[in-house]
Every structure is written in structure tokens, then in C-alpha cells.
Amino acid sequence: MTESLTVRDNRTGQEYELEITDGTIRAADLKQIAVEGQPGLATYDPGFVNTSSCRSAITYIDGEAGILEYRGYPIEQLAESSTYLEVAYLLLNGELPTTDQLAEWTHEVTYHTFVHENLKQFIQGFRYDAHPMAMLMAGVSALSTFYPEAVQIDDAENRQLQITRMIAKMPTLGAFAFRHQQGKPYVYPDNGLSYAANFLAMLFKMSEPEYKADPRLVQALEVLFILHADHEQNASANAVRAVGSTEVDPYSAVAAGIAALYGPLHGGANEAVLRMLRRIGSTDNIPGFIEGVKAGKERLMGFGHRVYKNYDPRATIIKKACDDVFEVTGVNPLLKIAQELEKIALEDEYFVSRKLYPNVDFYSGLIYEALEFPPEMFTVLFAIPRTSGWLAQWSELITDPEQKIARPKQIYTGHRTRQFVPIGQR
Ligand SMILES: CC(C)(COP(=O)(O)OP(=O)(O)OC[C@H]1O[C@@H](n2cnc3c(N)ncnc32)[C@H](O)[C@@H]1OP(=O)(O)O)[C@@H](O)C(=O)NCCC(=O)NCCS
Numbered sequence: 001m002t003e004s005l006t007v008r009d010n011r012t013g014q015e016y017e018l019e020i021t022d023g024t025i026r027a028a029d030l031k032q033i034a035v036e037g038q039p040g041l042a043t044y045d046p047g048f049v050n051t052s053s054c055r056s057a058i059t060y061i062d063g064e065a066g067i068l069e070y071r072g073y074p075i076e077q078l079a080e081s082s083t084y085l086e087v088a089y090l091l092l093n094g095e096l097p098t099t100d101q102l103a104e105w106t107h108e109v110t111y112h113t114f115v116h117e118n119l120k121q122f123i124q125g126f127r128y129d130a131h132p133m134a135m136l137m138a139g140v141s142a143l144s145t146f147y148p149e150a151v152q153i154d155d156a157e158n159r160q161l162q163i164t165r166m167i168a169k170m171p172t173l174g175a176f177a178f179r180h181q182q183g184k185p186y187v188y189p190d191n192g193l194s195y196a197a198n199f200l201a202m203l204f205k206m207s208e209p210e211y212k213a214d215p216r217l218v219q220a221l222e223v224l225f226i227l228h229a230d231h232e233q234n235a236s237a238n239a240v241r242a243v244g245s246t247e248v249d250p251y252s253a254v255a256a257g258i259a260a261l262y263g264p265l266h267g268g269a270n271e272a273v274l275r276m277l278r279r280i281g282s283t284d285n286i287p288g289f290i291e292g293v294k295a296g297k298e299r300l301m302g303f304g305h306r307v308y309k310n311y312d313p314r315a316t317i318i319k320k321a322c323d324d325v326f327e328v329t330g331v332n333p334l335l336k337i338a339q340e341l342e343k344i345a346l347e348d349e350y351f352v353s354r355k356l357y358p359n360v361d362f363y364s365g366l367i368y369e370a371l372e373f374p375p376e377m378f379t380v381l382f383a384i385p386r387t388s389g390w391l392a393q394w395s396e397l398i399t400d401p402e403q404k405i406a407r408p409k410q411i412y413t414g415h416r417t418r419q420f421v422p423i424g425q426r
Contacts, residue, residue: 053233059389063309071095079223085105087225089102119142120176150162200213216328228386229388254387271365293350302359303357304354304359
């Protein structure tokens with residue numbers, strides 16, 4: 001044993017030596033620490049605040065330093081120089097593609113953008129006011145019925161085909177859900193356009209023969225997609241891995257990821273930021289609002305993060321994308337309030353001492369609103385690019401010999417062995 005931890009069990013006086021590998025001990029090694037007649041020692045960690053669930057080579061985060069890297073490449077460089085499909089390839093394969101590899105990958109994804117007509121009818125079956133995220137989740141889940149061979153998860157070629165299909169079809173499903181909610185006809189993919197430009201066309205095209213989005217908006221969407229592509233073991237990646245560990249098909253595993261992302265604690269914060277900014281209404285009201293936050297009446301939405309105790313590197317990049325988008329759409333009047341709020345909070349002792357900095361959601365809602373997305377679409381815009389991250393996490397799980405079905409322990413706090421009482425006697 002090179003590095004180890006010596007533990008003394010004060011119940012028995014016995015000492016144990018546990019191996020330390022990569023800064024962790026194995027929870028299973030604690031089982032040997034036992035008092036006669038009782039089960040071995042376990043850990044209790046609701047919310048997994050200090051438990052590593054896997055080894056992963058996909059995304060690196062240093063929250064103290066504000067660093068985010070995909071496969072070792074800093075997010076700033078990828079956002080500046082790459083495209084979403086190139087980043088998806090990187091996340092899935094571990095290396096940046098060569099020119100030929102990227103051309104083939106782009107062709108494959110483009111070729112798979114159409115969905116079966118029955119899937120279109122399936123989306124049409126939803127009520128007019130159905131939430132697009134729920135439609136997306138159901139749509140992805142339904143895809144598994146169109147590709148029953150997807151259950152062959154031990155076949156690498158088959159896995160690759162499903163991965164390509166899902167990344168290709170996600171914008172189509174997201175756009176169909178959006179159009180459905182708007183009561184507009186669905187727009188089929190245009191395979192002559194880039195991934196992001198095609199998505200914008202499926203969302204916004206009306207009667208014009210060809211929809212040409214402003215290239216600055218296409219570029220801003222590419223950047224937003226890159227920033228949201230993966231974020232290591234967050235709640236939705238964990239959901240994909242937990243469900244995927246049962247060896248279910250990847251469509252069902254990703255549907256579980258979408259369900260996790262649907263929750264307001266995960267994907268919904270940018271919508272909350274917009275509501276907050278609207279409520280503040282004017283920069284004159286900021287001091288009063290900040291006092292309320294400091295008094296614990298409410299939170300400054302879009303600030304703070306479980307992992308980042310520094311400026312979220314994605315927030316810096318999004319701020320720049322804001323400028324590019326507003327150049328085309330005109331400035332969102334809420335921007336002034338957001339900027340002033342940020343300035344005051346970054347100087348205020350309350351926020352500084354708690355290491356509360358803007359996170360990715362602080363500015364993303366402003367951009368989405370400027371692009372004329374209703375708030376219900378915000379999480380869909382998150383789910384589409386996150387699909388590459390979920391699938392990279394899923395592939396890693398499937399090929400990791402150390403992984404098992406996810407099945408945590410519990411501390412049982414209920415009754416034991418009671419006698420059943422017939423209903424008339426209760
Ligand atoms: C993201 C978040 C849930 C992280 O929470 P966490 O890591 O569990 O941190 P805690 O809730 O323990 O907060 C630590 C301290 O900072 C304060 N704090 C955290 N976020 C705050 C915020 N946005 N506004 C005001 N105070 C905040 C807490 O009140 C607490 O203060 P205390 O020590 O005086 O009690 C939290 O920062 C938050 O609610 N942010 C707003 C919502 C948001 O933007 N979410 C998107 C995340 S990407």
C-alpha cells in the first residue's frame with residue numbers, strides 16, 4: 001500500500017488500514033469494520049456531496065480556480081475556436097477529430113436528423129399547452145421503440161449508431177415540441193445547414209423558401225451549445241448513469257437525464273433569473289433588493305454554485321455572447337439591471353465572503369429571451385447540447401469494467417415485523 005488511512009474503531013479498539021487511491025478510499029473497504037452481530041460500517045451521503053461514483057476522463061472542473069475542461073481542453077479555447085459537433089466528437093471519442101473525421105461525423109449526424117413520421121404524430125398528440133421539455137422527454141423515450149436494436153449495448157457499432165441518431169434527432173424533436181406549443185406547422189430539417197443553423201430554421205421558418213439565420217446568432221447558439229455540452233457528474237449525468245447501469249437502451253437512459261434536467265434546481269435557474277430581473281424592474285430598486293437577499297429573504301438567482309467558488313468560466317463566455325446577440329436583436333432592457341446587480345454583488349462583503357459569483361444561468365436567460373424563446377424552451381436548449389455529454393458519460397459507463405448496477409444502501413428507520421391488522425379492526 002503506497003498511501004493509506006489508519007482507522008481505529010472505538011467500539012472494539014481494533015485498527016484497520018485502508019488503501020487511499022486517487023484521494024479516495026473505497027466505501028466497500030469499510031465493510032470489514034464491524035462489531036459482531038452487526039453489518040459492517042457504511043457511509044451516509046445524501047446528495048452524494050462527498051462520494052465519487054465513477055472514474056471519468058471526460059470533464060474536469062476545478063471549482064476553486066474556476067476551471068472547466070473537456071478532455072483536457074479549456075472551455076474558453078473550445079468556445080472560441082470550435083463548433084458544437086466538433087466538441088461532441090471530442091467528448092464522445094476523447095480526441096479532437098481530424099478534418100476527415102469531422103467531415104464524416106458531420107455527414108453522419110446530418111444524415112440522421114429526420115424522425116419517423118409516426119414520431120411527428122406522437123408529438124402532435126400532446127395538448128396545445130404541453131411543456132416542450134415533457135414532449136422532448138417523451139419523444140426521446142419513444143425513439144427506443146423505433147430502434148429496438150438499441151438494447152444491444154454490448155455492440156460498439158450499434159452503440160455508435162444510436163449515439164449519432166440521438167445527437168442528430170434531438171434538435172428536430174426540440175423544434176417540433178416548440179412549434180407544437182406555438183400551434184405552427186412543424187419544419188423538417190434542412191440538411192444543407194449547419195447543426196445550429198438548421199435548429200434555428202426548424203424553430204423559426206415560416207413561408208420563406210429558405211430560412212437564413214443571422215450568422216452572429218448561429219455563432220452565439222454554437223457557443224451556448226458548447227458551454228452546455230457536459231459538466232461531469234451533475235444530477236442529470238448521474239441519472240443517465242444510474243439508469244444506464246441497468247443496461248437499458250440509451251434512449252431510455254437519456255430520457256432519464258432529461259427528466260432530471262427538467263427540475264428547477266438543475267435546468268430551471270435561468271428562467272428564475274429573468275423573473276427576478278423583471279421583478280426588480282429598475283436599477284434604482286437594486287440596493288433594496290440586495291438588502292433583502294442579505295437579510296435572507298430570498299436568493300440572488302444566477303449567483304453561487306455547488307462546485308464553483310469562483311467566477312463560473314461559462315458565465316464569462318456567455319457575457320461576451322450577450323454582446324454579439326444584442327448587436328443583432330437590440331439590447332434586452334433587463335441587461336442593465338443584470339450588469340448593475342453583478343457589479344454591486346461582486347463588491348459586497350456578503351457575496352465576496354461566501355464566494356458567490358455569477359454562474360452560467362445569470363446571463364443565458366437574457367440571450368434566450370433576446371432570441372425570442374419562451375422560458376419553457378430554456379431547458380430544451382440545455383438538453384439538446386447536453387445529449388453529447390450524457391452519451392459520453394453513458395459510453396464510459398458501459399465500457400467500464402468496474403461499474404455495477406447503481407444500487408445505494410439505506411439506513412432503515414421504519415418499523416419491523418408487525419402483525420397485519422384486517423381493515424375492519426384498524
Ligand atoms: C447553486 C446553489 C444551489 C448552491 O448551493 P450550495 O452549494 O448548497 O450553497 P449553500 O446553499 O450552502 O450556500 C452557502 C451560503 O451562501 C448563501 N448563498 C448561496 N447562494 C446564494 C444566492 N444565490 N444568493 C444569496 N445567498 C446565497 C447561502 O445562504 C449560505 O449562506 P450562509 O452560510 O450564511 O447560510 C446556490 O448558490 C443557489 O441557490 N443559487 C441560486 C440559484 C442558481 O443560480 N442556481 C443555478 C446553479 S447553476
